[in-house]
Amino acid sequence: MTTTTTAAGTSRRGRPGYDREGLITVCVEAFNRNGYEATSMGALSRELGISKSAIYHHVDSKEEILDIALNRSLAELERVVSEAEALDAPAVEELDTILRESVKVLTTSLPYVTLLLRLRGNSEMEVKALQRRREITLRIADLISQAQKDGDLRSDIDARTASRLAMGTINSIVDWYRPVGGAPDAALAETVRQMVLGGLRAPAAG
Amino acid sequence: MTTTTTAAGTSRRGRPGYDREGLITVCVEAFNRNGYEATSMGALSRELGISKSAIYHHVDSKEEILDIALNRSLAELERVVSEAEALDAPAVEELDTILRESVKVLTTSLPYVTLLLRLRGNSEMEVKALQRRREITLRIADLISQAQKDGDLRSDIDARTASRLAMGTINSIVDWYRPVGGAPDAALAETVRQMVLGGLRAPAAG
DNA sequence: CCTACCGATCGGTAGG
DNA sequence: CCTACCGATCGGTAGG
Numbered sequence: 001m002t003t004t005t006t007a008a009g010t011s012r013r014g015r016p017g018y019d020r021e022g023l024i025t026v027c028v029e030a031f032n033r034n035g036y037e038a039t040s041m042g043a044l045s046r047e048l049g050i051s052k053s054a055i056y057h058h059v060d061s062k063e064e065i066l067d068i069a070l071n072r073s074l075a076e077l078e079r080v081v082s083e084a085e086a087l088d089a090p091a092v093e094e095l096d097t098i099l100r101e102s103v104k105v106l107t108t109s110l111p112y113v114t115l116l117l118r119l120r121g122n123s124e125m126e127v128k129a130l131q132r133r134r135e136i137t138l139r140i141a142d143l144i145s146q147a148q149k150d151g152d153l154r155s156d157i158d159a160r161t162a163s164r165l166a167m168g169t170i171n172s173i174v175d176w177y178r179p180v181g182g183a184p185d186a187a188l189a190e191t192v193r194q195m196v197l198g199g200l201r202a203p204a205a206g
Numbered sequence: 207m208t209t210t211t212t213a214a215g216t217s218r219r220g221r222p223g224y225d226r227e228g229l230i231t232v233c234v235e236a237f238n239r240n241g242y243e244a245t246s247m248g249a250l251s252r253e254l255g256i257s258k259s260a261i262y263h264h265v266d267s268k269e270e271i272l273d274i275a276l277n278r279s280l281a282e283l284e285r286v287v288s289e290a291e292a293l294d295a296p297a298v299e300e301l302d303t304i305l306r307e308s309v310k311v312l313t314t315s316l317p318y319v320t321l322l323l324r325l326r327g328n329s330e331m332e333v334k335a336l337q338r339r340r341e342i343t344l345r346i347a348d349l350i351s352q353a354q355k356d357g358d359l360r361s362d363i364d365a366r367t368a369s370r371l372a373m374g375t376i377n378s379i380v381d382w383y384r385p386v387g388g389a390p391d392a393a394l395a396e397t398v399r400q401m402v403l404g405g406l407r408a409p410a411a412g
Numbered sequence: 413c414c415t416a417c418c419g420a421t422c423g424g425t426a427g428g
Numbered sequence: 429c430c431t432a433c434c435g436a437t438c439g440g441t442a443g444g
Contacts, residue, residue: 034328038243041427056428120324122240157397165401168378169371176370191363195371199405220415221443247435260417262436 018048023058027065028111036066036115037122063125066115070129073112076105078132081139091146092153092197098140099170099196103189106173114174137163144200153200166196226264229254233271234317242272242321243328269331272321276335279318282311284338287345297352298359298403304346305376305402309395312379320380343369350406359406372402 018026030039030047041062045052059065080101084094106113116133119126141163147153170192177188224232236245236253247268251258265271286307290300312319322339325332347369353359376398383394 033326035241035243035326037241038328040425042425052428062427118324118326120239120241122244154400157400161394161397162401164382165375165378165398168381169375172371172374172378175374188367191367192371194360194363194409195368195405196401197405198408199401199403202404202408203400219413219444221417223416223443225415246433248433256416257418258435259419259437263416268435 018050018058020058023048023055024065024068025111028069028115031066031069032111032114032118035118063123067125069112069115070119070125073105073109073116074129074132076109077102077113077136080105081136085139085143090152091143091150095140095143095147096193096197098143099166099193100189102170103173103192104184106170107177107179107184107188110174110177110179117171117174137167140167147200154203156203157200162200166200169196224254224256224264229261229264230271230274231317234275234321237272237275238317238320238324241324269329273331275318275321276325276331279311279315279322280335280338282315283308283319283342286311287342291345291349296358297349297356301346301349301353302399302403304349305372305399306395308376309379309398310390312376313383313385313390313394316380316383316385323377323380343373346373353406360409362409363406368406372406375402 026048027039027044030044033039034043041052041055044062045055048055080098084097084101087094087097089097116129119129121127121130138160141160144153144162144166145159148155148159173188173192177185179185232254233245233250236250239245240249247258247261250268251261254261286304290303290307293300293303295303322335325335327333327336344366347366350359350368350372351365354361354365379394379398383391385391
């Protein structure tokens with residue numbers, strides 16, 4: 001054997017050390033710990049145990065690391081919505097699928113989604129990421145609106161507001177959830193599903 | 207009259223310009239726009255239209271501005287919970303009050319609460335603020351647990367998880383809500399109340 | 413004499 | 429190793 005195997009499982013020749021994937025993993029965790037802006041390239045190099053200039057062997061800029069992480073999480077969330085829409089089932093069922101699958105994405109890709117959700121639009125790249133997030137919320141609002149017309153969800157709450165609040169409920173998971181084992185947390189997904197769907201369904205209080 | 211009146215309504219002598227309150231308002235808005243860490247004293251000075259050194263006439267440090275804003279929002283949220291607990295009503299009613307009043311605090315003190323909710327514990331001060339937030343969530347979890355025992359809320363979901371998700375729903379408001387007039391948004395408070403209480407009450411899906 | 417503010421400058425650290 | 433910039437501090441000044 002002339003190849004080594006990294007922690008990420010990719011096989012390669014050459015000097016052992018970080019590959020692009022491993023470097024990104026460490027950097028994204030550092031970004032989440034201290035904030036993207038507040039994490040200097042010097043801090044990343046100390047964390048990685050390599051020089052600042054060595055980082056530039058793997059990526060062109062600090063922002064490129066952010067770009068990769070954002071595209072990864074956004075692509076997964078967009079996939080969840082697209083696959084649910086493709087079911088061609090009643091809107092309330094598609095919504096149910098999105099709730100379950102979104103929790104799965106959040107818990108399995110926690111670092112990448114966490115970074116995405118903490119952006120505030122400080123650069124052109126972050127603005128574009130926020131726009132893609134907004135697009136997802138709009139597609140879910142359309143499903144809620146359709147489910148209301150179907151009579152499956154209460155019609156006395158605004159679909160757009162409901163979509164935002166439902167996304168807010170799900171997204172808040174990144175603020176406290178810490179993975180235990182390898183398997184996604186089925187109990188959490190079920191609780192989220194019960195609370196969000198329950199809130200969208202039943203007239204609760206007079 | 208030998209005194210002037212500032213926008214904040216405080217009466218004083220001396221050269222006209224910013225008072226501490228007005229300066230803090232501008233700084234907190236800048237922090238929310240670009241992030242606390244990413245906002246330099248130089249950026250604040252440009253925003254304010256005064257020199258960097260002039261800022262230090264009003265506050266001792268950048269962190270003091272953060273401290274004031276955090277204490278303000280945390281004190282309001284803690285007051286909401288304390289006042290609800292003092293009602294000595296059934297837990298589910300106290301919870302209902304907290305939901306309505308929290309939305310009111312979020313929308314009327316939006317800049318201060320926004321700053322609070324975007325903290326990640328990058329300093330000792332931020333860690334302490336996060337601890338106070340956690341304490342609030344725990345007090346609400348206790349109320350949910352009690353309401354479950356009272357038979358007013360479904361008992362098949364974990365009170366601690368429910369509290370976190372409910373807080374997540376409410377807190378997500380700062381990510382998209384923009385005040386329209388002076389009055390607090392009663393419709394939003396009602397939607398939040400319906401969704402969160404509804405989710406905690408009704409068995410929704412099989 | 414009060415409060416608000418100025419220009420100049422410090423030691424230190426950022427990204428590249 | 430470079431340039432640009434950070435937060436903080438100084439003595440001094442302006443308006444009221």
